[in-house]
Structures are given as structure tokens and as C-alpha cells.
Amino acid sequence: MKKVITYGTFDLLHVGHINILRRAKELGDYLLVVLSTDEFNAIKHKKAYYSYEDRKQILEAIRYVDEVIPENTWEQKISDVVDNDIDVFVMGHDWEGKFDFLKDYCEVVYLPRTEGISTSKIKNDLGLKGQKK
Numbered sequence: 001m002k003k004v005i006t007y008g009t010f011d012l013l014h015v016g017h018i019n020i021l022r023r024a025k026e027l028g029d030y031l032l033v034v035l036s037t038d039e040f041n042a043i044k045h046k047k048a049y050y051s052y053e054d055r056k057q058i059l060e061a062i063r064y065v066d067e068v069i070p071e072n073t074w075e076q077k078i079s080d081v082v083d084n085d086i087d088v089f090v091m092g093h094d095w096e097g098k099f100d101f102l103k104d105y106c107e108v109v110y111l112p113r114t115e116g117i118s119t120s121k122i123k124n125d126l127g128l129k130g131q132k133k
Contacts, residue, residue: 002028005080005106006090007071009036010055011048012122016114018062023111024090025064032084033059034071081105 006024010017010033025031036044037052048055052070059068069080081089081102089102093110102108 001030002087003030003032003085004028004088004090005032005034005084005086007034007036007077009041009046009048009119010059011050012119013058014119014122018064019114020090020092020111021062021064024088027088027090027109030066031064032080032086033065033068034076034080035059035068036071040070040072077102078105 004024004027006020008017008020021031021033035052035056036046036048038048041048050058056068059065077089077099078101080086082105086106088107088109089099090109090111091099092113094113096110099108
């Protein structure tokens with residue numbers, strides 16, 4: 001079985017999220033999504049509209065996703081890859097080169113993002129930038 005891993009906050013789910021999850025799943029047989037916890041988002045100075053538990057439940061309902069685990073630190077990626085026998089690490093192309101250190105452990109693929117959509121754009125368009133829940 002070929003296992004794929006990807007990371008993200010996956011807040012305000014949109015077609016760009018679905019596209020990256022679908023394309024990541026197409027690279028293997030099993031897709032593990034590592035979801036940023038609320039506490040980790042705070043460290044990154046990011047605020048998700050939905051709680052970790054809600055975002056996890058939403059992701060688990062998507063047919064491309066086989067399993068969701070928490071992301072608590074930047075440093076856990078190597079152990080996630082090794083501990084879960086991962087073959088392919090996938091991120092959006094805006095992260096190009098930032099995770100090349102994982103090439104010692106698995107294949108690293110940067111997928112093009114869906115044009116014209118992002119959670120930041122949605123928040124901006126709705127006037128929610130910087131607003132608290």
C-alpha cells in the first residue's frame with residue numbers, strides 16, 4: 001500500500017482544499033491528513049473559524065481522506081513520515097522547497113494550488129480578516 005501525507009489547517013473548506021486532497025489521494029492508496037490544532041495555529045499566529053474537532057470531523061467525511069491526526073509542532077514531520085510508513089509527502093506549491101529535507105525519508109511533491117481561491121481570500125472577501133470567532 002502506498003501512503004500519502006499532507007498537512008494543513010483546512011478552515012472554511014473550499015474547492016481548493018478538495019482539489020489538493022483529491023490530487024494527493026491520487027498519488028497513493030491511503031491519505032493521512034495532519035491537521036493543525038488550535039494551539040498550534042496560535043503559535044503560527046493563525047486563527048481558524050472552526051475548532052480542531054469540527055475541522056477534523058469535516059475532513060473525516062471527505063471520501064479522499066483515510067485518517068486525520070493532529071499537528072502540534074513544526075518539528076513533527078519527520079516522525080510522522082517515519083512512524084506512519086509514508087511514501088509521499090504532499091504540500092501546495094507555495095511551500096516549494098521548504099520540506100525538501102523530507103526527501104531522505106519519502107518522495108516530496110508540491111502540487112499547484114487552485115487559482116483564485118484560498119481561506120484568506122474568503123475571509124477578506126467577507127470582511128472577516130482579523131475578526132475573532
